[in-house]
Amino acid sequence: MSVLIDRLSRIVGARHCLASAEELFVYECDGLTLDPVRPVAVVLPADAAEVSGVVRVCSELGHPVVPRGAGTGLSGGAQPIEGSVVVECSRMDRILEIRPEDRVAVVQPGVINAELSTAVAELGLFYAPDPSSEQVCTIGGNVAENSGGPHTLKYGTTTNHVLALELVQSDGERLRLGSRAGRSREFDLVGVVVGSEGTLGIVTEISVRLSPIPEGVETLLAIFDDTVSACRAVGSIIRSGLIPAALEIIDQRTINAVEDSVYRAGLPRDAGAVLIAEVDGAPCSLPGEVERIGECAREAGARECRVARDEAERARFWRARKGAFGAMGRLAPDLYVHDAVVPRARLPEVLEKICEIGDRYQLTLSNVFHAGDGNLHPNISFDRRNAEEVERVIAAGREILETCVAAGGVITGEHGIGVEKRDYMKLVFEDEDLLPMLYVRDAFDPERVFNPTKIFPTTRFCFESNPRARGYDRVPFK
């Protein structure tokens, strides 16, 4: 072990190679705290050359490499693996280049999402993907998870905004994928690296597309007596042909937790649910769009619709929405944030079933979600020290996912599979469907150095005995 530490220290400098018990202890999980594992070392490289050196040493000595951004991921993508070295990208936090005429920024992976938008604001630009953790999460982490956020409804997820990457391979080689000036249509590799959860290599440089700040924005708060009516409003807004920038629903339990916190926004505590609807674009057409959304909401039973009076109130609504997850800490020591997607028209029935599941397992369940994308976040408050409760949380979680899949949905919309959902992959995919994913991983990382235990199910595949999987005789997992 000391050989490893020694060699890593020589690459990144002793102060950026962490190996003491306490230093490693705090890296044992990311935003998913259920199943912590301590790494053998954590390194904080300063640049791509150091990352390359670190990876080479780890490959040589047989240590898995776990890339990490701010550790806010909710599926355990940055959770260490037995014997692993965590590559923490927080020191690679420089914006390398901004090209306003091309609307492109080139950043290191540790740049904080919201700080990129702040840096380009004076140019009239912003970086569109806005996960709720935007104040802390890194672009590198976003690339790994293909992060979404409330505004993906109109602007798309991370993958729609990444033009080019630099990727460090297991032999330490640095590959450049894509082109920052403009992408050719054919033969794109950037798209498969985005969302690969750190299993294909470590991204050390990212060229992202910037978007012009819309000329006008209107944010509407519609207040409902129950969540299901709010969902119906969302359905009819989508059908009306509008493309809102965001459609978010917050249920009563979450409203109250947020209103108790520093992120309070004056949301009505007695409401069953609120819908935050935002439209942006040319100021001349916004009043009409707001009007139409208001009509949809009232038809679905909204008791009140109010439009944010100014930028300050609008910012308060969004702070409330984005602080919701953390605010749930007020209800119990731990929070399991689920993430599933269903067709929007199925939202009301799925939501009812989810609440029924929560009640049946006697769990405190709340919902705050990207309704416009059909992206649900059922949150379960619990105490991880209570083993019996944890079991109920996990069983309920599985049922929730099964319900969503049965409705034509999938098991994650923006948090990723990580370790959390790897064994649920088979709810959505057959073994055959996973085969090409394994081909991709093998093409990029034949030695399985990067995040090897993530994404793929831990149970063995039938490929071992399947003659179709010719030449694929290795056990998929270490």
Added chain:
Amino acid sequence: MSDDRKTQPAGTPERPDRAQLLRQLGAEEHAPVSIDGALVHRSLRPGDAAAVAAILSQLRGSDIAVVVRGAGSSPGPSNPPKRADLLLETTKLSGVDDFDPEEGVIHVGAGTRLSTIREAARAAGWELPLDPPGTSATLGGVLARAAVGPRELGFGPARDCVLGLDVVLADGTVTRCGGRVVKNVTGFDLARLYTGSCGILGVIVGAWLRLRPRPAAVKALRASGFDRPRLLAWTAEAALRGTARAAGLVTSGLLPGGSTEEGCLAWVEFAGEVLAVEEDANATFRALPGVEEVEEAAGPLREWQAASLGDRALRARLHAGTGSIETASAALEEAGFAQLVYPGTGTLYAHTRASALHGPIKILRSLRERLGGDLCFEEMPDDAKADYDAFEVSPDERQLWSALKQRFDSEGRLNPGRGAGRL
């Protein structure tokens, strides 16, 4: 679906006689068909995914090279196949299997014509965000090339509308990726990898697509009679407007007879909310004298995008980025290229005719180097295809594509040679 998956032969058969195997599959010999210069004598038109899987799995272990084709109408770039023993046509994999008009998502077979999908979408108030040139184009062909038209500015790249794909791998395995929902990170985003990979990893047999709401208003404008820099500035400014859906400029060199009297031609299209479209169109209208409102802008641009200068023509596509469009266009003009320019997406189509391509390609490559963009050759004389790869991918990317091809198609029998780097 589960039955399809189980289609597989037992054991490893002795390599049978080629012709016999092809006859067994029902592929009778016919007059040769040219696929980028390679002549194929046998073809099959499977009717569903299971049939595609059955064919490919029966060919396993043989040395029969399969080339796949939709309508064969795409004007996009392609490398000629290294070998072509069997032509697999996807045209019978057609039809809308599932359409959710509430959600605006649709599942169609790969052989479905875009026009069919468009009609189904339109009837329910949606539109298909794909508009590549070629009237008979099938979805499979379009996705294999990630082909787009002038409305890429508003629609985004082809990958953006693909939610999920059904793909039969080279060994006949039927696989699925993505899904029908609009947001999904369940596993690798394989749909983005397959889309635009020209069929070298697998055969796309069906897809879930995301439609867009039909815009409330559309307006098209045309400008002419000005020189290239003036008109390009007008087009580029229009492309920056919020509702711009297409904006393109054609230089005089591409116009019939290469006439310079008329100057260049430019079209822009706005689509979206009524008032916003009105505002953008009015401002663009006023920005230059002599602008006229026309019925259609995307249609003519789409035709120009597929235009050819004829014998010994070279049509290159250069992705220069929005910021370098003026530089790139000026450089191309100086070097004597005729052009179609999409300033909003930073794309240029450079046309020339030359007995030897060495000179023009050298110019294009140096321009690509200077601007840091991407380059490919959409059209070139058949004799040049041996010398120039249609896809100018970097060595870094070629290395990964080669590793991918190795794993997806270890026997190298699916569309061999058609990929980037002639994989």
Added chain:
Amino acid sequence: MGERKHSSGGLPDSLYQGTLDCVHCGLCLSACPTYRVTGQEIASPRGRIYLMRGVAEGRIELGSGLAQESRLCLGCRACETACPAGVGYGALLEATRSVVARERIDWGIFQRIERMVLRQWVPRPRRLHWALSLLRAFQGLKLDRLAARWLPRNLSGALELAPRVPPASSRRRLPAQTPARGERRGCVAFLEGCVMPELFGDVNRASVELLSRQGFEVLVPEAQGCCGALQAHAGDLETAHALASKNAAAFDALDVDAIVVNSAGCGAALRECEGWIGAAGERTASRVRDISEFLDEVGLRGPLGRVSLRLAYDDPCHLIHAQGVAEAPRRLLKAIPGIDLVEHAEASACCGAAGTYNLAQPEMARAVLDRKLDHLLAAAPECVATGNPGCLMQIASGLARRGSAIRVLHPVEILLEACRGASETQR
């Protein structure tokens, strides 16, 4: 949940319970100055809380790791402003430091001297006065620079960072009572503090004059004293509690509209003394107001003279994060004709002073300060206003080191100038 027992690993159970509020969301990370400098999880609030919880649950030993981290933390509490779950980080930190001190973990000469100074000298006005007179004499003879060569790094750093001690004339105590000028609007008590009268006597006098000109009678009870904040931050809760009790008794005896404080750190300590000494602190805690907050509440009485100044306002951590006062000082300053209030980036981030922090952790303090100075210099104001003695010294010394001519003032000094200016022009 209640029936499960935890050994709490030597940490008090209240601390353990406090750590359970954290759901590990990480929204605090970018707000934390030490995380921004190191990029390390252990130097972040989330990491520190996780470590505290780990120690309490017996999953990792109480050792020098937690001790060092609790000292590396500035205690700026920016994480509390960012925390949606409402984790009471400041209290967790004080409790941890107190355990570290009790167990004498990594207890070196610096800690011993610090504790002695904070216990024996700082809370005793006369001793402090004499000590600082001695320091002034030293500084006069430049002996401090000589001594710095022989002392350990921490202590020599302390001498370098020590502000120039003003002459005895400006280190006079405040009068026990100052009448209101003009129409009387009420009566307030004023916290004189321990270090403030010695190093910032002028600011104290300006505060009292400002209050008086604004129509308030000002009482400065003699029985008051040091607030205990520095002692608590250093893990000496015992002394802190004793000092809080003394102050509560002194102020409870007065019938005033508010207890006005011009030092953010002291204000925060008095406001939270209920947490230290229970019900005995209730009346005091509820009446404490920062001077900017108080004047903003009662409304600034005009007219105000013109003060032409391009000004940046920097939030003291213990005002914005511990007391939640951010807008009041800005509103007051903006109300002055001629003031051009410019925004600089990360105004609410710590400057690195943090009580005795810049002495204990000079390297980190320097890194944190550098970030602050970069942002300030980029905004290029003529003057920086901030309402806390530690911040005033830290930012001033930093700017001086960079050769900048930007002045650093307490907001009351600018407000007073405006008040005085108006009465002069009226005359």
